[in-house]
Amino acid sequence: MRLIGRRNFIQGFGLGAGTGLLTPFARSVVAEARGLDTQKARWILVHCYNGFGHGEKIPLVERWVPSNRDLTARGALPPSLEPLAPWASKMLILDYLSNPFNPGQHGTGWASLSVRGTRPPVKPPVQQTEIVYPRPTGITVDVLAGETLSAGRPFRSINVATDGGAKSCDASKNSVSYLRNSLQAYQQIFGSFEPMMSAGTPNDIKARLRLKRSMFDSVIKDDLGRMRARLAGREKEKLDQLEGSIRALELQLGTLADGPACTLPGQPTSGYDAGPANGAMPAEFLPAMVDMQLTALICGLTNVVVLSPTPLRRTWKDIPGVNHDQDKHNTSHADDTGALVKIDQYVASLIAKMLGALQKVPEGNGTMADRTLATWIDDGGGRHHVPRMNHDNHPVILVGSMNGHFKTGRHVRWQRGEHAISDAYVSILQSLGIAADTFGDPSVFKGPLPGLT
Amino acid sequence: MHLLGLFATILCSAEIGGASPAGACTPPPARIWKLTPGQYDRSVLAVFDKATPLQRRLEDLLPALDERKFRNEADHRDLPLAYVWQLVAHAEQTAAAFMEEPGRLPACVTAKTLASRACLSTALQPLIERAYRRPPTSAELRSMVEYARRRARIHGNRRAFASTLTRLLTSPSFLFRSEIGAAARSETFALDAYERASALSYFLLDGPPDEELRAAAAAGQLDDAAGIEVQAQRLLDDPAAALGLLRFFGEYTQTYAVSSLSKDGKLFPMFDAALAADMEKEVTTFVAHVLKEGGGRLETLLSADYSVISPRLAALYEVPGQFEGWTKVTLPADQRAGLFTQAAFLAAQALSKFGHPVLRGKFIRERFLCGDVPLPKMDVEPLPEPSPKTATSTMRERLEDHTNDVGCRSCHMFMDPLGLPLERYDAIGRYRTHEGKHIIDPSGALHGDGEPVLFKDAVEMARGLAVLPETRACFVTSLFSYTYGRAPAADDACELARLTRSFEGSGGKISELIVEMVTSPSFLYRRRGP
Numbered sequence: 001m002r003l004i005g006r007r008n009f010i011q012g013f014g015l016g017a018g019t020g021l022l023t024p025f026a027r028s029v030v031a032e033a034r035g036l037d038t039q040k041a042r043w044i045l046v047h048c049y050n051g052f053g054h055g056e057k058i059p060l061v062e063r064w065v066p067s068n069r070d071l072t073a074r075g076a077l078p079p080s081l082e083p084l085a086p087w088a089s090k091m092l093i094l095d096y097l098s099n100p101f102n103p104g105q106h107g108t109g110w111a112s113l114s115v116r117g118t119r120p121p122v123k124p125p126v127q128q129t130e131i132v133y134p135r136p137t138g139i140t141v142d143v144l145a146g147e148t149l150s151a152g153r154p155f156r157s158i159n160v161a162t163d164g165g166a167k168s169c170d171a172s173k174n175s176v177s178y179l180r181n182s183l184q185a186y187q188q189i190f191g192s193f194e195p196m197m198s199a200g201t202p203n204d205i206k207a208r209l210r211l212k213r214s215m216f217d218s219v220i221k222d223d224l225g226r227m228r229a230r231l232a233g234r235e236k237e238k239l240d241q242l243e244g245s246i247r248a249l250e251l252q253l254g255t256l257a258d259g260p261a262c263t264l265p266g267q268p269t270s271g272y273d274a275g276p277a278n279g280a281m282p283a284e285f286l287p288a289m290v291d292m293q294l295t296a297l298i299c300g301l302t303n304v305v306v307l308s309p310t311p312l313r314r315t316w317k318d319i320p321g322v323n324h325d326q327d328k329h330n331t332s333h334a335d336d337t338g339a340l341v342k343i344d345q346y347v348a349s350l351i352a353k354m355l356g357a358l359q360k361v362p363e364g365n366g367t368m369a370d371r372t373l374a375t376w377i378d379d380g381g382g383r384h385h386v387p388r389m390n391h392d393n394h395p396v397i398l399v400g401s402m403n404g405h406f407k408t409g410r411h412v413r414w415q416r417g418e419h420a421i422s423d424a425y426v427s428i429l430q431s432l433g434i435a436a437d438t439f440g441d442p443s444v445f446k447g448p449l450p451g452l453t
Numbered sequence: 454m455h456l457l458g459l460f461a462t463i464l465c466s467a468e469i470g471g472a473s474p475a476g477a478c479t480p481p482p483a484r485i486w487k488l489t490p491g492q493y494d495r496s497v498l499a500v501f502d503k504a505t506p507l508q509r510r511l512e513d514l515l516p517a518l519d520e521r522k523f524r525n526e527a528d529h530r531d532l533p534l535a536y537v538w539q540l541v542a543h544a545e546q547t548a549a550a551f552m553e554e555p556g557r558l559p560a561c562v563t564a565k566t567l568a569s570r571a572c573l574s575t576a577l578q579p580l581i582e583r584a585y586r587r588p589p590t591s592a593e594l595r596s597m598v599e600y601a602r603r604r605a606r607i608h609g610n611r612r613a614f615a616s617t618l619t620r621l622l623t624s625p626s627f628l629f630r631s632e633i634g635a636a637a638r639s640e641t642f643a644l645d646a647y648e649r650a651s652a653l654s655y656f657l658l659d660g661p662p663d664e665e666l667r668a669a670a671a672a673g674q675l676d677d678a679a680g681i682e683v684q685a686q687r688l689l690d691d692p693a694a695a696l697g698l699l700r701f702f703g704e705y706t707q708t709y710a711v712s713s714l715s716k717d718g719k720l721f722p723m724f725d726a727a728l729a730a731d732m733e734k735e736v737t738t739f740v741a742h743v744l745k746e747g748g749g750r751l752e753t754l755l756s757a758d759y760s761v762i763s764p765r766l767a768a769l770y771e772v773p774g775q776f777e778g779w780t781k782v783t784l785p786a787d788q789r790a791g792l793f794t795q796a797a798f799l800a801a802q803a804l805s806k807f808g809h810p811v812l813r814g815k816f817i818r819e820r821f822l823c824g825d826v827p828l829p830k831m832d833v834e835p836l837p838e839p840s841p842k843t844a845t846s847t848m849r850e851r852l853e854d855h856t857n858d859v860g861c862r863s864c865h866m867f868m869d870p871l872g873l874p875l876e877r878y879d880a881i882g883r884y885r886t887h888e889g890k891h892i893i894d895p896s897g898a899l900h901g902d903g904e905p906v907l908f909k910d911a912v913e914m915a916r917g918l919a920v921l922p923e924t925r926a927c928f929v930t931s932l933f934s935y936t937y938g939r940a941p942a943a944d945d946a947c948e949l950a951r952l953t954r955s956f957e958g959s960g961g962k963i964s965e966l967i968v969e970m971v972t973s974p975s976f977l978y979r980r981r982g983p
Contacts, residue, residue: 154534187509188539211608215620222596223624227485230633232982235484238532239625245537246623313715 039364040149041402041432042303044293044354044374045142046347047113047167048310048328063337063344064395066093069411076411080344083352087399092452093411095395099379099421100444112379113140113167115422115440140168141425141439142306143176148434149303154248157304158189158296160289162274162281162311178308182268182288189292189301190264209253216246265291274311280325281314290350294357298368305354309347322346351376355399366403374399375428377421392416396424402431406452420444427452478947480641480975482982485629486527486938488655491700495660497543497622500583501551508546511539522820522931523704527938532628544622548615562614567605573598577617585626586661587647587670597621630655632979641980646670649681653971656936657688659697678972685971689964692744698967699737701935702754705820708736708797716881717806723769724800724881731763732797732882738779739795744963751928751961755791755821755919759783769796769883788884790915793817793875796882803880810852811865814872821918822899823927826867847891848876870898874911925961926953936970948975 068076071088084091101111111117116138146157159168161178168176179185220243228239268288274281286309293305312329316322316339324331324339331339351374359369376397393416401408422440427448429436438445488496490511497507551557561572577597581589589597597617604613621627632652635645644652647662650670654662662670666684674680688695703709711732716724738761743753760766764776770789772782792798802813818824846854852873856865874897879885886893895910899917908914918924929952934940941949952969959965970976 154538184513187542207608211604211612211616214604215616215623218596218600219620219623219625222600223620223626226593227625227629227631231485232483235633235982238485238487238629241532242537242625242628245532245534246541248534249538249541 039371040303042297042358042368042372043142043145043149043305043428043432044297044351044372045145045304045306046351046374046376047306047308048347048376048378049112049308063341064093064397065095066411071409071411080341081348081397083345083349084397084399087352087355089409090399090401091410092398092406092408093395094398094413094424094449094452095393095411096414096416097394097396097419097421097424098392098417098444099394101441112377112421113142114138114169115141115420115425115444117441137173138440139171140176141429142168142304143170144436144439145429145432145434146302146304149432152248152251153300153302155189155296155302157306158293158302159306159308160185160293161308162286162314163308167308168306178306179289180274182272182285184273185289185292186265186267189296190267212253213250216250220246263295265295274314279314280317281311281319283318283320286350287353290354294354297354297358297372298361307350309350310343316343316346319346321349347376351399369400370403372400373402373428373431394421396421398428405431412449412451414449419446419449423447423449478951478973478975479944480978480980481937481942481944483633483642483979484527484982485625485631485633487532487629488627489525489659491696492525492655492659492661493540493543493628495658495696496584496586496627497547499661500580500622500627501547501557502583504557505547505551505554508550509543511543523701523935523938525935525938540628541619541623544619545615547622548618551618552611552615558611558614562610564610568602568610568614570598570602573601573614576614577601577621580618581621583661584621584624586630586651586667587645593626634979641978643978646673646675649675649977650684652976653681653684653688655697656971657685657695657697657967659700678977681972681977682968685968689744689967692741693737695741698744699740701932702740703733703736704935705931706736706792706798707801707816707820708733708792708795711797711800714800715805716800720806721879721881728765728769728881729800731765732795732800734779735760735762735766735795736792736797739792742781749962749964751925751963752919753791754963755793755924756916757791758786758789760789760795766796769881771884785884787910787912788877790912791919793915793918794878794882794911799875799878799882800880802875806880807848808875808878808880810848810872810876811868812872813875814868814870817871817918818868820931821927822921822923823930824867826864844889847888847893849873849894866900870900870905871914873897874908874914877911922957925956928961929953929956929966932966932970936976945975948973 063078063080066076066078066081070076071091071093077085077088081093099112099115101115101117114137142157142159146155150156157168157176159176159178161167161180163180167178170176179188224239224243228236231239265288268284272282272285274285286307290307293307296302297305310328313327315327316324316331322339322342322345324336324342326334326336326339328340328343331343355369355372355374358372359367361368363371374397376399377394379394398406398408400406420440422438422445425439426436426445429439430448431453437448493511494507498505559568559572559576561568562576574594578589578594581594581597585593597620600620601613601617604616607613608616630648630651632644632648634642634648647667647670650662650666653675654660654666665687669675669680669684675684689698692698700709712726712729714729718724739757740754742761743749743757747753747757759781761779761781762770762772762776763779767774767776767780767782770784772784774782776782788794799808799813802816803809804812815826818826852865852869856862856869874895876888876893877885877895897908897911897914898905899908899914899921906917908917930941930949933945933949933952937945951973952966955969956962956966
């Protein structure tokens with residue numbers, strides 16, 4: 001449903017006037033509202049752990065590596081990646097990347113996404129699963145990307161997990177929360193729009209948008225103004241942030257109403273919580289969460305989504321195509337290659353689903369998929385899972401050429417120790433249009449990966 | 454800084470006088486204080502006289518457990534978009550629910566003709582007063598009334614009124630508590646009566662002032678310390694209803710989120726949601742009992758030989774007898790003594806398979822003794838889990854091997870000897886004497902500047918810590934942090950020293966400490982901020 005032109009909507013707010021008085025955050029919102037740099041890339045990051053197997057049989061490196069350097073060659077993709085076969089010409093499989101920061105058990109937590117050393121926890125873990133997450137010492141790559149790609153959007157990124165572990169943090173080393181409850185996720189992502197968008201004629205919806213806009217205006221001009229006049233210094237900053245957030249909400253009302261493809265998914269009927277408990281993961285959980293992430297991408301609520309789809313404790317008994325009555329942790333310890341391949345295939349199918357949906361949404365002269373990169377990594381599980389591995393042969397899968405930025409359809413392998421996973425991150429960030437020339441621990445970083453573009 | 458040194462500093466600073474109007478200590482700076490999600494939920498309920506049920510709880514969006522000592526920090530300036538997003542959605546849903554309630558709307562809102570100013574003013578005035586926790590100024594009331602009328606001309610009375618309610622719940626005067634006084638110009642100034650009522654109420658009830666407190670503020674009964682004390686005593690008279698106070702104890706002991714813990718299902722098949730809920734409830738029930746009927750002393754909380762338990766907990770604690778409902782019982786004297794040996798505390802300071810002596814000792818050192826334990830070295834290996842491979846040794850022995858390094862030991866000596874006595878309790882707080890085939894040695898020690906204080910077991914440790922002046926002083930600091938929503942600053946040393954002396958003088962009576970806090974100039978006055 002096309003309700004109101006985004007540009008007109010924003011102009012209707014009068015955001016162009018008096019921007020010199022706004023806080024930096026509010027200014028970024030105004031810049032977005034004026035249509036500057038609205039064609040930012042999107043990033044889908046899929047991050048698994050416990051994935052390498054225990055090193056006795058077929059580790060991840062083998063499961064993900066193709067039989068032919070040309071990924072478009074018949075039968076090149078390994079069984080684990082079969083669901084991505086339609087995307088073979090847009091894929092890059094990179095391997096033999098190193099990440100020396102693997103001190104933890106099961107998953108390396110922050111380390112794999114920050115490529116920095118970690119500090120042991122000083123308190124009991126936030127969620128007391130068996131994962132004892134060390135504390136981060138630097139920003140994770142998803143947060144860094146989200147700060148640029150999602151500037152002015154409601155969500156820097158929408159991170160979904162299937163357990164309580166924390167994997168991302170910001171530059172201040174604050175943990176970034178992951179959504180893991182389907183009902184709460186829906187309410188958090190769409191709660192503010194749902195009452196407005198779900199019923200009535202386009203004119204009704206337009207009227208509701210106008211009314212909400214004027215409500216925000218009154219809060220800012222009248223209520224905030226009155227309180228601000230009585231405050232000084234740092235206390236005023238608390239109100240500045242409230243104002244910036246309300247301004248961004250105004251913007252997003254227009255964003256959501258802007259495109260024909262932006263239709264909210266149905267609200268989940270139950271609030272399944274993928275928290276730290278045992279049991280089987282319901283079949284509908286991850287597809288529902290992925291649908292929400294997709295809608296958020298399509299509606300412009302964020303440009304970065306992170307999916308951590310392999311729970312520590314939940315089994316795969318009810319997942320179609322996997323039907324495995326063990327969690328990935330135990331499966332990995334048992335070196336059950338057959339089950340690990342099925343889990344890989346399930347994750348690959350989720351990635352294919354997201355890219356397929358974005359391919360159906362027109363954007364510019366192409367589709368949204370043209371400006372979307374999917375990245376799939378598995379951090380291996382620390383020394384607990386791969387005690388005999390030096391973590392110098394991590395594979396990374398990229399799907400999406402980023403409008404021809406990458407020369408895709410290839411398998412690229414470096415020498416052991418030649419490049420680190422942070423080198424891949426910088427190449428990825430650059431492909432997304434982010435001006436990054438280094439990432440992670442400087443003693444590990446060697447420069448962007450050569451030969452990819 | 455070591456524990457004893459810290460308190461020496463504080464006591465020396467106590468001699469420095471401040472310039473507050475009614476005492477020697479400098480009052481804290483003026484500020485606004487964002488409602489926590491739980492306070493927000495209770496405040497929304499109060500706006501609508503608790504008749505409009507919450508469509509969902511903002512508190513549910515909080516992580517179950519986070520690393521902050523107390524989760525009500527006033528200096529948290531972040532109102533990120535995702536959170537404001539939730540606030541607005543919540544406000545809209547609440548307003549919509551209110552609009553649907555039979556008989557709640559004034560006739561002028563349901564009428565087809567434009568609602569009159571007088572009618573809207575009458576309808577909105579009490580709602581704004583409850584939302585802002587003070588009577589609105591005439592300008593504020595006029596602004597809301599005119600907002601409703603202008604929108605009503607375009608959107609109709611009902612939709613405009615709902616939008617006005619949403620605006621009310623999005624207003625900073627609702628979202629923030631103010632401690633900025635009544636337009637005072639002096640360097641230090643008193644909070645106005647309504648701000649005092651809110652300060653008292655959010656501290657003790659974790660919610661907005663009740664009707665009696667609002668009436669006391671309106672009648673000028675909070676203009677002196679005696680009036681404040683009357684209200685504080687009233688609120689403390691029912692500790693089980695003092696949610697703010699109970700929240701403090703839950704966060705102080707980090708026992709408020711046992712339900713979110715994961716325990717190994719094979720090792721602990723009895724650990725389920727019901728038992729976890731009972732564990733949490735034991736702490737609050739026990740605290741309320743001690744405050745109301747048990748003399749109210751910190752020493753009792755930390756070393757009582759009894760608790761108030763459910764049948765499930767009776768089974769866990771292996772207390773003989775038949776139980777129906779929650780019952781006060783004397784616990785085995787050689788096994789249990791106060792909060793440190795309650796299941797919630799022990800389960801929270803443990804991993805899924807085993808109780809972690811370093812975590813437990815570190816928590817006691819930091820939280821109950823205000824000790825500062827340095828961070829460990831980078832990338833240190835985790836403590837080995839109990840397994841068939843480790844069955845030849847006890848945790849104590851493995852820990853000694855693990856920290857068999859001078860650099861490690863210099864810090865671990867301040868933690869491990871406080872955690873090792875709790876080795877006699879497993880990851881869900883069950884008492885045990887053996888680890889595999891080995892008898893557990895439960896001895897421990899408190900290391901400080903002088904000779905270490907030795908304990909033969911956890912019960913002796915609890916009793917020892919309960920009477921230490923350092924424990925009482927640390928408790929005062931923790932309660933201060935919670936009450937003021939921030940860590941103490943240099944300017945607070947004077948007030949902390951005064952409160953600590955008073956707490957010592959009372960023999961560690963918690964209710965007396967609370968009354969002392971809320972009637973002090975530091976609680977009731979502010980100074981102009983930077």
